[in-house]
Amino acid sequence: MSDLPVPLLFGMLAALIVLSGFFSSSETGMMSINRYRLKHSANQGDKAAKRVIHLLQRPDRLLGGILFGNNLVNNLAAVITTIICLRLYGDGSTTLGAIVLTLVMLIFAEVTPKTIAALYPERVAYPFSWLLQPVLKVMQPIVSVVNYLSNTLARLFGVNPNEAPQHEHLAPDELRTVVDEAGDLIPDQHQGMLLNVLDLEKTTVEDIMVPRVEVNGLDLSDTIENLMKVIRSTDYTRLPVYEGDINNVIGTLHLRHVSRFLIGDDARVTHASIRRFVRKPDFVHESTPLSNQLLNFQKAKSRMGIVVDEYGEVQGIVTLDDILEEIVGDFTTNTAEDEHEDITTLADDCYLIDGGTAIRDINKHLDWSLPQDGPKTLNGLATQFLQAIPDGCVSFHMDDYRFEVTSLTGRMIEKAKVTKLGKAEKH
Structure with a gap:
C-alpha cells in the first residue's frame, strides 16, 4: 500500500470516511427509529420497513456487524493517513496527521451523519437497510465470533442477551x-x-357508586299508592326493587315496562303486577375495577348493578352511565342531581360541601388533592381525622385545607365549609 500513488491514497481515504459515515448513521438510524411507526409501515406492506424489522430482531448481530465495519474502516483510514504523512512530510508529521484525521472523522463520519440519522431515522434506516443486509451476510462469520465473545462477557456481569426485556411494550x-x-x-x-x-383499571366500583343512603328504589312492602308516587316522580329510568330492607333486593325495574300503570286507576295495580316486570338483579362487588365492570355490563346486556361488600350487604348501585361518564365526562343531565347541588361556591377556594359527597368527585370538580386512600366521602374523611363524630360545629386543618363543620346530625356531618389554604395562610 505504501507504493500506491498519493492521489489514489487520498481517494481511498475519502472512500473510507464515507463508509465510516455510512456505518455511524446506520447505527444511529436503526437504534433511533420509532418501533410503533415501523410496525405500522410494515403492516401497510412497506418492504423497507419489514427489512428493518428483520434486522432489528437480532440487535446483537446488527450492532456487531455495524461496529465491526466501522472500526475496520476507521483503522484503515488511520493507516492510510500515516502513509500519506510519511510520504509527504516525513516522520514528524504523523501526530499532526492523527489530529487532523480525528477532526475530519468527527465532523464528516460521526457527528454530522449521526445527527442527521437521529433527526430523520426513517430516511436513513430504510434505504441503508438495502446495503446492510448483504454487508452483514459477508461479515457473518466474524460477527458470530465477536457476538459469542461479547455475549459471554455480558453473562459475566449477569446479563443474558437472549432474555433482554421487550422494550416494545409500554x-x-x-x-x-x-x-x-x-x-x-x-x-x-x-x-x-x-x-x-x-x-x-385504577378506579373501582366503590369510587363511583351511588351510596345506599341516596338510592331511590321501590319497597314492595309499601302501599301501592306510595309506590306509584315514586314511579311517577322519579327522574331515573331504572329503579332497584326490594322488600322491607334494601339488603333484600329482588331485582331492578325499567320504567318502560310500567308505562301502563301511569294512566288509570292505581287500585288496579297490584304488587304482583309490579313484581312481574322486575328483572333479576346483577350483584357487583365493590372492589371490582371499572374496566372489568364495563365488560361485565356488556356481557350481561345490563345497565345497572347492585353493589355489595364482602359480607353481601348492599352498599349502593352502579350504572353503565356512571362508568361511561368516567371516560367521556358528564354527557347526561340528571335532574335529581341538579336539584341537590353537593358543592356550592362561597368564595375563591372556599366551598360549602355536603358530607356525603365523594372525595373523588370533590378532587375532580375542584382540582384538589384530598386523600382518597381511606374514606370515600367528606363525612368519612372528617370523622376519621377527628376520630369521632363531633358534638358540635368544629373547625380543623388537614394538610392544605381548613374544615368548618356547619351542620351535623347525631350520625354524620351534613355540611362543611372547606377552604384550600394559600401559602400565606399555611404559615
Missing part, C-alpha cells in the same frame, strides 16, 4: 406519557378520554 404510565405528548395529533378532548380509559 407500561400504563408510559402509555399515559405517550398520550400526553401526542400534541396536535390527538385533540385535547380525545386525549382526556384516552387517559380516562387508562384510569379505569
Whole structure:
C-alpha cells in the first residue's frame, strides 16, 4: 500500500470516511427509529420497513456487524493517513496527521451523519437497510465470533442477551406519557378520554357508586299508592326493587315496562303486577375495577348493578352511565342531581360541601388533592381525622385545607365549609 500513488491514497481515504459515515448513521438510524411507526409501515406492506424489522430482531448481530465495519474502516483510514504523512512530510508529521484525521472523522463520519440519522431515522434506516443486509451476510462469520465473545462477557456481569426485556411494550404510565405528548395529533378532548380509559383499571366500583343512603328504589312492602308516587316522580329510568330492607333486593325495574300503570286507576295495580316486570338483579362487588365492570355490563346486556361488600350487604348501585361518564365526562343531565347541588361556591377556594359527597368527585370538580386512600366521602374523611363524630360545629386543618363543620346530625356531618389554604395562610 505504501507504493500506491498519493492521489489514489487520498481517494481511498475519502472512500473510507464515507463508509465510516455510512456505518455511524446506520447505527444511529436503526437504534433511533420509532418501533410503533415501523410496525405500522410494515403492516401497510412497506418492504423497507419489514427489512428493518428483520434486522432489528437480532440487535446483537446488527450492532456487531455495524461496529465491526466501522472500526475496520476507521483503522484503515488511520493507516492510510500515516502513509500519506510519511510520504509527504516525513516522520514528524504523523501526530499532526492523527489530529487532523480525528477532526475530519468527527465532523464528516460521526457527528454530522449521526445527527442527521437521529433527526430523520426513517430516511436513513430504510434505504441503508438495502446495503446492510448483504454487508452483514459477508461479515457473518466474524460477527458470530465477536457476538459469542461479547455475549459471554455480558453473562459475566449477569446479563443474558437472549432474555433482554421487550422494550416494545409500554407500561400504563408510559402509555399515559405517550398520550400526553401526542400534541396536535390527538385533540385535547380525545386525549382526556384516552387517559380516562387508562384510569379505569385504577378506579373501582366503590369510587363511583351511588351510596345506599341516596338510592331511590321501590319497597314492595309499601302501599301501592306510595309506590306509584315514586314511579311517577322519579327522574331515573331504572329503579332497584326490594322488600322491607334494601339488603333484600329482588331485582331492578325499567320504567318502560310500567308505562301502563301511569294512566288509570292505581287500585288496579297490584304488587304482583309490579313484581312481574322486575328483572333479576346483577350483584357487583365493590372492589371490582371499572374496566372489568364495563365488560361485565356488556356481557350481561345490563345497565345497572347492585353493589355489595364482602359480607353481601348492599352498599349502593352502579350504572353503565356512571362508568361511561368516567371516560367521556358528564354527557347526561340528571335532574335529581341538579336539584341537590353537593358543592356550592362561597368564595375563591372556599366551598360549602355536603358530607356525603365523594372525595373523588370533590378532587375532580375542584382540582384538589384530598386523600382518597381511606374514606370515600367528606363525612368519612372528617370523622376519621377527628376520630369521632363531633358534638358540635368544629373547625380543623388537614394538610392544605381548613374544615368548618356547619351542620351535623347525631350520625354524620351534613355540611362543611372547606377552604384550600394559600401559602400565606399555611404559615
